[in-house]
Amino acid sequence: MPRPPDAPLPFAHLRVLELGEGVALSYLGKLFADFGAEVLKLEPPGGDALRREPPLVESGEGAESALFGWLSTNKRSLTADLAGHAGLERARALLPGCDVLLDGRAPAAREGTRLGLDQPHLVAAEISWFGESGPYRDLAATDAVVRALAGVFACTGPAEGPPSLLGGIAGAVTGALAAFNAVAAALWSGAGRRLEISLHEANIAVAEYQAAQSVTNPEVERRYGVNRFAPSSPLGVYRCREGWLGVTIVTPAQFRAFCEMVGLPELAEDPRFVIGLDRLRHADALEALFAPRLAARSAEEWFAEAIRRRLPFAVVPEMAALLATPTHRARDAFGTVTLGAARFEGPTLPQRLTRTPPLPGGPAPRAGADDGRLPPPASRPRPTLKPAPLPLAGLRILDLSMGWAGPLCTRQLADLGAEVIKVEACQYPDWWRGVDPRPAFFAERRYEKDVRFGILNRNKAGITLDLATPEGKALLKRLVRDADAVVENYAREVLPKLGLDYAALSAERPGLVMLSMPAFGLEGPWRDARAYGSTLEHASGLPTVSGAPDWPPTTNQLAYGDPIGGLNGAAALLVALLHHRRTGEGQQIDLAQVECLFPLAAPWIVATSATGTPGPRLGNRHPTQAPHGAFPCAEQGWVVVATQDDAAWPALARTIGRPDLAGDPALATAEGRRAREAELEAALAAWTRPRAPEAAMQALQAAGVAAGAVLWPSALKRDPHLAARGFWQVVERPHLGRHEQPSAPFREAGRGPYPVQRPAPTLGQDNAAVLGGLLGLGAAELARLEAARIIGQEAVPVSERRARAPAG
Template sequence: MAEALAGIRVLEVGQGAALAYAGKLFADFGAEVRKIAEEADPLASAWPRLEGRSALQAWLNTNKHLVEGDVAALAASCHVLLDARPTAREALPPHLVHTRISWFGAEGPYAGFAATDVTCRALAGVFACIGPVEGPPSMLGGIAGQVMGGIAAYIASTSALWGGGGREMEASIHEANIAIAEYQAAQAVTNPEVEQRRGVNRFAPTSPLGVYRCREGWLGVTIVTPAQWRAFCEMVGLDELARDPAFAVWPERLAHAERLEKLFAERLVARTAEEWFAEALERRLPFAVVPEMDTLLATPTHRARDAFQRVKLGALEFEGPTLPQRLTRTSPRAHGIAPLEPMAPPPAPAVAGDKAKAALPLEGLRVLDLSMGWAGPVCTRTLGDLGAEIIKVEAIQYPDWWRGVDPRQSFFDQKLYEKDVRFAFQNRNKRGITLDLSRPEGAALLKRLVAQCDAVVENYARDVLPKLGLDYAVLRHSRPDLVMLSMPAFGATGPWRDARAYGSTLEHASGLPTVSGPADGPPLTNQLAYGDPVGGMNAAAALLTALLHRKSTGEGQHIDLAQVECMFPLAAPWIIAQSALGDPGPRRGNRHPDQVPHGAFPCENEGWVAIAVTDNGAWARLCSLLDRADLAGLDLAARRAREGELEALLSTWTRSRNADAAMDALQAKGVAAGVLRWPTELRQDTHLRARGFWQEVDRPFLGRHELPSAPIRLAGGPPLKIFRAAPTLGEENSAVLSELLGLSAAELAALEQDGIIGTDAVPVTARKPRSSPQAKPQPASA
């Protein structure tokens, strides 16, 4: 099979999993990646270790060349420099895409902070809403935050390559992870109940949402709509509860969660998780078996899709996640060799070229956005931020459901579907049109639009576009080199291809909950809808990879992005440990296999600060702050033996300070620490304010409001500009359809009269029955 990035050379310099994962994306798609050997790379000792070597580091470095040499000299023969050094002083050739990767960006109050994956994500608002009501908040370890940062760096780099090279880009790991907390940051403006810690496996704005014990195994349950609640109650034999109107909507279910959970939990233990999941598939319910790592690795659906990469480390072999971007013509390598020792770089000619001339790297790219909800719109929003023209297609009969799903007439009379800030967050920098794709006239117009676009993104249920006659096999006739991305929850093939899922379902199915939380508790859901922003960022990376392949070969292709597989890299340390060692290790709660002390510590005014002691030097500096020189000589093993005592000592110190003061004092000593920000607190965060991260825009129906920036920027510059607020329904019907398709005013008026296009959502009670058995467009995942 051809490799998407063959012919591209990348130089990787610096430390950290974000850098390594960005390089892995390039290497496993066929680029030649030269990694400059680092003598003191902390990844070299990262858990899990196999015969003295880090298996995690080996997985992150698959298919790279380990080299030694001068950065500037090596960069002359490369197209991309992935750079995670604190500073870079050498002069670099003008053709180079130079992408800087850092925890908090090059500038701002946090720029010099000591950081770990957990302390960075704490400051990004990821953890505050998770865990017991009384605390501590639950903080998943591993490399999840750095995976998100690595994807952002890869998107920055590939977008610059698409735009002709010759750019300096910057990716912030911190800002990449704010996408995880965006929902609460947006929704809490009008619904503050979403920004509360409600207990293990409980999240507003819906209930139930969590993991429940079965006779064998655990079942991940997410219920959103009244119909889903009724079907779930009927499935477990609680018919009377299903008919009770008091629990039809989530606020009442959440208010009585403990009583309701007890009722259905008693029923769930009567059958296995596999049996419940099989019935949920038939009932189209968004449930999943929550697998232990050994079960995940053995799952036939995943094995059939080569979801796990075979990694060779010398004579040793184990498995880790394959890159999830499933390009049907140019899939990533399902095998990898990790470099052992530096060697002379293979000869390569110098690359010529100049600085890119366009203001933004994706200027000239046009993408047709058929997605709705969260995951798909994050993908297209990211491309739009980088300069692509995004044309979002909705229908007046079925708008994007993040505009709201209230069926009452007053909702439509007051145009409340134009007033949801969540829609505004996800759909900035897009043009908006409406087309009824279930009508022949609407489908025909879409095909004509496809001929004018480079790519299509969709996240409908698998059977919707084929029924509408608008799947890839059809649309490629409109544009033979079309790149089209689909986002089914579990992939377009296999027995789960029609499964419904929310972002929480994807996390449940990834096995991540079974390695999260304390050992004496149930598997822990780590986020309201983790899979959505993770899937969206991976989708943008996939689309750019396919577009680069098309740029060099002229070939388009279809991308089958199984969103559940996008979650596997977040679970990589435990997947690798299971494969390499036969055991994923104990569930540690907020503790860490290599860092002691490590956790969330209480502060004044119910605040919390995350602290991670990364090595003996950091421990000695912490002891200086605590005025405990008698403890400064404890090494990792000794600290582990006294972990509870040291945590109590640290908690006593933090309780007498507010969280920001504690963080600042720790950072002054070079100890990694971060306040556990609530998502709405991100709006006042001094670092984000200093970096201009929140941008104010004006929009009809919403007025002036603030939106978060992309985690990518042109190095040394301000955030990528939000130049267009989210579109109102059908806002650019006339402009787009006349500009691209040449429709006259009379033709547009006729289409509006016939309901093919429009600017007013059709009330539920006024929607006409469809004349064909075609299902209304619904996303496979949020």
């Protein structure tokens, strides 16, 4: 699906100023540049520090970073020393011609030197590790430290520890996506805004599942071992005759189909293996039975069988195989990057808009290449609108999605002020209300008591429609006529069978934007493959570069693909809506969720393309920071320590009472420390072991060393920094009572978080308000529809449902 050469670039009218350093800032700028914006990257003299990060390639003028090149495609480079008056003045002189300012300087560096305050048209985004306030504001941080403090690592790795730390840039990419959504929403509002984005708070989206589930299911907050996660099993990576297979089993029907697939149908009747948690408790015994069967065939053969049986499995590719995968090549998932004389490939932005796709790769600028030859910006009227309280006020979205990824996408938009109408069926409610078939589940309305559903569906209205009936379909089409967008994550064939695909809905609403979120894309040989968030991670190749060298490919999170897919979905929808606002054109977005994880794997993808190898698996070590890892603390706690640069090393050594190491010239560089890394890790562990994680973190931070306690997701609710920032908001909801909601990771600068306007809807709660108020149905008609179970406010028990395939 190569990009048509005449396809419009939706941001071609925008000029963006990117100043500061860091992967999150660079990826945020890339999201604008690859959609056509003129992004001016303001680098310090000598170039951005990322230019010196591995892997290095020969550019013709020395060795430069391939990762930097991928992050900087289609940008312009200017140089200015922002630590001095002249550099700041140069930045100020550029701002009248810019639409967006992306400011990645540390909060302390921005104090007294804020830019753009005199430009009311400007959308300014201030991005930092921990936000502009709170006790962590000025802490030293790295990607791993922030994710540790966000609850991302605690549940992953061997039961006895240490927690397994996924390396690379996952935290920065996650934060950049949240920042992009806030900036794009501000652009949609048509008014200048100043935004604050916390990368720490953005990464809490990855840990929300465990934080929510731990309220009623504390077993989710344990490390069960490599490739094991509550509440289900198997959920991991297994050796085959050739290659590795990612396996995720959740429902009883899936387990039965799996047992039949491997020739062990009797296991489905074994009382030890009936439900997911029981299978997890007996995982050793279960794996001993099925693992030899998987080893009898290749991963490719098992994957083909899984597609036929509709099981959520995937081949787990190494990076070279990922780059060569025909399905991904056909979708243009990788594009060529040029950095001087160097050419290599990196992931294309996954926001695959059918009418306005992003550029696949492109040139990265040499440092200062545009000094003295920057063309003036196009002259155009500037907005004079007064900002509404929420930037997406007036936008209406129909949400047909279920589970995690789709609802997180629409929650981001609802938090930003969009009117989101969630559509369920009484016969098949959102599966995060619960999938228990027993009668008591329905009689006691337990489907209204799941905190996960409550957290993902706040700020939305909720209606019910049975879309398998002609009347239900007709009512949905009437709602579409006044909607700006539709979001759906059904299996690929469902909406076409119902007569509700994009062609049908856009006939009702010309210019409609519709986001579809298939696992592997709407077309191609894998289009019918089923997937959970874990399946997507397996298929992305991330497990092959994470974990210790002697481990099997290692799953890093219960379901990385879901929150990352949701954040990318919101970004894609906003790009399409901004294009619609300028042109009136609608489009369908084919968001293959597996591609959303490729940017997280970008360091290894780029390294493989540029150098032929992704590099060794490092476990909890780091390619440029030494020592680095998770170190044991008192009461079975852990602290992540990252020696972020050579200057931090002597401070770390003195803090742990080893001045001899601080003064050793052989340890002055990361290369020297890596030669003795095991010795240094032992010295650091001896110091951390008797201390509480928070105490170790505070002592190291006082010395300027990046460190963060490894927090369990539930502990986030007691975190002093999040409390100081008002991150947890208490709301009341029928059946669920008082519960805590995590705030959005973006806010208007100088203000508190965007408020939670309303709790998640109960089933069909807004039928009268939406179907009566918007469509004008009278009370008698609503009563007739409810009697026919086309709408309703109670879930239909399984025993009373019509025989048909579920919608999702």
